[in-house]
Amino acid sequence: MSGYFILGGLFIIVWLYSLFSVITGEFKNSNNKLVWIALLIFLPISAFLYPFMGTKQLVQQDKHNGNSERTLSGLFETFFPFLSFIAGGFLSLKLYKYLKVTYGLSSEDHYGIWGLIIMSSITTFIFTLIIIFLSAAIVGVLGGKNIKRIFIVSILATVAYFFIHTGINLYNKQSVKIEESFAQADKFYMDKKYEDAFAIYLKLAQEGHLGKKCRIGNLYLHGEGTMQNYIEAMKWYKSCAKENNMYAENNLGYMYINGYGAKENAQEAFKYFTKAADKNYSDAQLNLGYMYQNGEGVIEDIPKAIEFFKLSAKNGNKNAEKALQELTNEGIK
Numbered sequence: 416m417s418g419y420f421i422l423g424g425l426f427i428i429v430w431l432y433s434l435f436s437v438i439t440g441e442f443k444n445s446n447n448k449l450v451w452i453a454l455l456i457f458l459p460i461s462a463f464l465y466p467f468m469g470t471k472q473l474v475q476q477d478k479h480n481g482n483s484e485r486t487l488s489g490l491f492e493t494f495f496p497f498l499s500f501i502a503g504g505f506l507s508l509k510l511y512k513y514l515k516v517t518y519g520l521s522s523e524d525h526y527g528i529w530g531l532i533i534m535s536s537i538t539t540f541i542f543t544l545i546i547i548f549l550s551a552a553i554v555g556v557l558g559g560k561n562i563k564r565i566f567i568v569s570i571l572a573t574v575a576y577f578f579i580h581t582g583i584n585l586y587n588k589q590s591v592k593i594e595e596s597f598a599q600a601d602k603f604y605m606d607k608k609y610e611d612a613f614a615i616y617l618k619l620a621q622e623g624h625l626g627k628k629c630r631i632g633n634l635y636l637h638g639e640g641t642m643q644n645y646i647e648a649m650k651w652y653k654s655c656a657k658e659n660n661m662y663a664e665n666n667l668g669y670m671y672i673n674g675y676g677a678k679e680n681a682q683e684a685f686k687y688f689t690k691a692a693d694k695n696y697s698d699a700q701l702n703l704g705y706m707y708q709n710g711e712g713v714i715e716d717i718p719k720a721i722e723f724f725k726l727s728a729k730n731g732n733k734n735a736e737k738a739l740q741e742l743t744n745e746g747i748k
Contacts, residue, residue, distance in 0.1 A: 426462070430455065433465040441474040593624050604630060609640030628655040629663050636666065636675070645676030656687070664691035665699040672702075672711065681712030692723070697730035704738060717742075 437451045451469050454461040600615035613634045616627045632651035635644045649670055655663035668687035671680045685706055691699030704723035707716045721742060727735035 426459075429466075430459055430462040433462040433469065436473075437465070437469065442472050443474055444472065447472045593619065597624075597626060600627065600630075609634055611640070613640030625654070628652075629660060629666075632663065632666065636670070645670065649676035656690075659690075659694075661691040661694040661696040661699065664688075664694075665696055665702065668699065668702060672706075681706070683712075685712035692726075695730060697727045697732035697735065700724075700727035700730065701732050701735045701738065704735065708738075708742075 433451075434455050437448060437455065440448070442448045447469075451461075451465060455465070596615055596619055600612045600619070603609070603612035603615070613631070616631050616634070619626075620628065620631060628651050632648045632655065634640045635648035635651065637643065649667065652663040652667045652670070656667055664687045668684040668691065670676050670684075671687065672684035673679065677683075685703070688699045688702045688706065692703050700723045704720045704727060706712055707720035707723065709715070721739065724735045724739045724742070728739060
């Protein structure tokens with residue numbers, strides 16, 4: 416995920432640089448300025464075209480300094496923000512690791528995160544100033560305008576870096592919190608503290624973190640940790656089944672065959688059991704065996720029932736072994 420933040424940051428830098436260059440630059444044709452402003456606002460991706468196409472439409476400054484100096488200035492203006500962004504980030508992370516060890520800062524707590532953000536910004540800004548002075552020493556003969564432009568774009572790079580680093584660390588902190596909450600809820604669930612588990616699962620789901628939708632369905636189905644509610648259970652199972660979850664598919668089959676949360680519907684039950692069985696889920700294979708054996712939702716077919724019982728037993732289902740034994744006792748092989 417941090418890779419997306421970095422790519423987004425690079426895009427922001429290019430866009431800000433292009434916009435600033437268009438606004439402050441003098442174009443050979445004034446209409447081109449309006450065109451580029453419109454493109455950058457309504458089609459931001461055009462920022463990647465501007466350094467190659469738009470800059471050629473600008474009135475060349477400092478002609479008395481020669482082509483080589485103009486080219487050098489252009490290189491500094493174009494690549495300096497990227498250099499500042501990458502190197503500043505590298506230095507800030509190195510500094511943060513030092514502070515973490517020395518002062519016990521941690522990205523898992525509030526002060527640690529803001530310590531990282533502040534130190535990242537300071538080191539990036541310092542690095543920006545150093546490169547500006549070096550740039551001024553190298554291309555000082557070009558005059559003040561280009562140096563000013565480099566400085567402003569560098570500050571924009573620093574601001575972009577600040578927000579990107581903030582986003583990365585806040586995202587990471589939030590991710591850790593979510594994982595810890597799920598782990599806590601899972602422990603409550605396994606310890607049969609269903610009320611506590613349900614409260615956490617439901618809160619996370621309402622916030623858009625739907626990793627345990629099936630568990631919520633289970634708790635509603637069995638009335639564990641909350642009032643039994645077949646309609647709610649079916650709603651959560653269906654949401655989970657859209658992601659091809661075999662447990663949800665099997666449980667939907669169970670609910671339809673028994674008329675829980677909906678009118679009894681053997682055909683729907685057969686459909687969901689089949690989906691789960693195709694994923695090699697032994698309970699669903701067992702349930703399909705029963706449906707073929709009893710002719711529910713499908714034409715009675717004992718050989719087919721035996722086939723599914725054997726599949727389920729092969730996958731370790733003890734109830735399937737019992738079902739096969741019962742058929743054997745009845746003289747059916």
